Amino acid sequence: MAMTDLLSADDIKKAVGAFAAAESFNHKKFFEMVGLKKKSQDDVKKAFHILDKDRSGFIEEDELKSVLKGFTPDARDLSDKETKALLVAGDKDGDGKIGVDEFTSLVAES
Numbered sequence: 001m002a003m004t005d006l007l008s009a010d011d012i013k014k015a016v017g018a019f020a021a022a023e024s025f026n027h028k029k030f031f032e033m034v035g036l037k038k039k040s041q042d043d044v045k046k047a048f049h050i051l052d053k054d055r056s057g058f059i060e061e062d063e064l065k066s067v068l069k070g071f072t073p074d075a076r077d078l079s080d081k082e083t084k085a086l087l088v089a090g091d092k093d094g095d096g097k098i099g100v101d102e103f104t105s106l107v108a109e110s
């Protein structure tokens with residue numbers, strides 16, 4: 001499954017384009033613009049599994065860094081600062097990675 005099976009390619013392009021500038025990433029706006037926020041919990045879980053590239057059951061820091069590339073391959077990597085901010089926002093139990101329930105909460109509250 002690809003993100004374009006879940007989300008519109010146009011929305012992905014617009015959302016990724018909106019945060020093309022360094023240090024501009026805002027996950028709340030991104031999840032809304034890309035159309036993930038209005039998706040069902042099942043679809044958000046499918047998106048999680050796409051972003052969990054090594055299928056560990058968690059989105060780790062290296063996967064967060066390339067989270068935009070999970071939506072479209074030509075997107076930029078997040079900076080270390082943006083990656084940390086996203087991790088802190090999503091990692092409710094403080095284990096240093098984002099689980100599926102943490103991800104659905106992160107998207108829902110955005």
Ligand SMILES: [Ca+2]
Nearest residue numbers: 052056058060
């Ligand atoms: Ca992983």
